[in-house]
Amino acid sequence: MNCSQYRFKISPYLDQELTFTELKMFREHLEGCPNCAELTLQMERTQVAMRDELQASLAPDFVPRLEARIRAEINRTPSWWRQMTAPRLVGFSPISLSGAAAAALAIVVIGVSLFLPDSAPLVDPPTSSTQNNPPVMMTRNSNPASQAANPLLTTTPQDSTPGQRDSVRRDFSRQMKYVNQGRRP
Amino acid sequence: MTPHQFTDEELIAQFQAGNENAYLEIVARFKDRLFTFVYRFVGDRDLAEDLVQDTLVKVYTHRHAYREIARFSTWIYTIAGNLARTELRKRKRRATFSMSTLGFGEKEYELPSEDYAPTKALEGEQTEKDIRMALARLPLHFRTVIILRDVQELSYEEISKIMKIPLGTVKSRVNRARLRLQEMLANVRTKGEERSE
Structure with a gap:
């Protein structure tokens, strides 16, 4: 090791953090190197001065x-x-x-x-445009094919025009009339 | 049991429970230590006093923010350090804005006079002045670690927690800061000796 490498050992030496072997080597170097020995001495003095002379105290009226x-x-x-x-x-x-x-x-x-299990509503909630229309029944577990065949089940108030909705209402009324009379539509 | 028999952590716990006397004991214990730290950090006595006051007010108003996972001293030094750093940053911005050529804190330092001839009584004072000058010129990250280590005598572990940097980085910074400080002191002393001749 040369002097510049030993210089980085001064701080751990001051903090007493060198291992036994490192300390032995460091001391041997200091004995043969007056420059490193002088620097170590100066750093030691500075450290003591910092601890003793840099303490400051506040004015008495601080509290x-x-x-x-x-x-x-x-x-x-x-x-x-x-x-x-x-x-x-x-x-x-x-x-x-x-x-x-x-x-x-x-x-x-x-x-x-x-x-919670799927809680889709059995009846579509009425919207402002469909409040006067009869609710369109939607069954959760019904067969989609049969729903497709029945225009009453496939037509929803949201995707129909007012004209279509009137036609559906008329069909629905007609079918109910047949049902009430015991006839097939 | 008198208040000075309690540890710092016991005192803050008592203060958190509503004992105001515990706070006064904390103030008595830490005010000068904090002042030394902040004063050496910012280099301005009045500003340092204000920052210590800010720190202790924060301890009072934010007392419930302290949790006993770290030492109380670590917590309080962290608050003081953060406030000091913020203030230095603000001052630096203002100095840049005003295009001032004077660095922060330089105003209070004087160059050694022409008839500088240290007597034994003045020697300590001069050494302190030299160290203050050299410290003020150290980069902030070096200045902080060396003050915490060599003036405040905190452990490397505590410094690591306060500065939120790894232990190895603290050690290497302290090492380099001490060497840099020594170089600066050697320059100051050489100049002083040249003037005295």
């Missing part, structure tokens, strides 16, 4: 001024916020408890909606 500032800070904070953030129940503030409750409720709602 009263700090207390006055804290009082001002407390008065500036709204009382409702202090109440919300102050610890109450088992070390938790009301604001954090209410946040936790909201999160728990959201988890329950999401969980329930995931595990």
Whole structure:
């Protein structure tokens, strides 16, 4: 190792972090190298000076001024916020408890909606344009082929024009008339 | 049990439970240490005093933010360090904006006078002044670690947590900061000796 490599060993030497072997080699180098020995001595002195001479202390009126500032800070904070953030129940503030409750409720709602069976409505909800129309029956487990054959089941209020809806209503009334009279349409 | 028999962590726990006297003990314990750290960091006494006040006010108002996963000293030094860094950044921006050629903190340092001849009594004062000058010229990341290590005497682990950098990086930064500081001090001393001749 040369001097520039030994220079990087000075700091661990000052911190007493060199291993036994490293320390032995380092000391042997210092004995034969006055420059590294002088640098080590200077760094040691600087370290002591930094610890002893760079300590600073505050003015004696610091604490009263700090207390006055804290009082001002407390008065500036709204009382409702202090109440919300102050610890109450088992070390938790009301604001954090209410946040936790909201999160728990959201988890329950999401969980329930995931595990419920398919809850598609049997009857389409009426819309403003179809409130006067009779509801069109939609069966969940019915055969799609038979639904396709029956125009009453395939036609929905959303995808028909007013004219088509009137025609469907007329057909429906006619069929109901036949049913009531015991005849086939 | 008197307050000074409690550990820092016990004191903050008592303060969190509503004991204001515990806060006063924390202030008594940390005010000068924080002041030394911040003053050596920013190089301006008044600003350092304001920043220590800000730090201690934050400890008061955010006392419930402290969790006993780290040492209390780590937490409080982190607050002080962050405030000091933010302030330095602000000042740097202002200095750049005003096109000032003076670096931050330079105004309070004076060049050694022509009749510089250190007596034994003045020697310590001069050494302190030299170190302050050299510290002020160190890059911020070197200055922070060397103050925390050699002035505040914190452990490498604590510095690593305060600065949020790996332990190995702290050690290598301290190493390089000490060497750089020594070079600067050697230059300052050489200039001083030249003037005294």
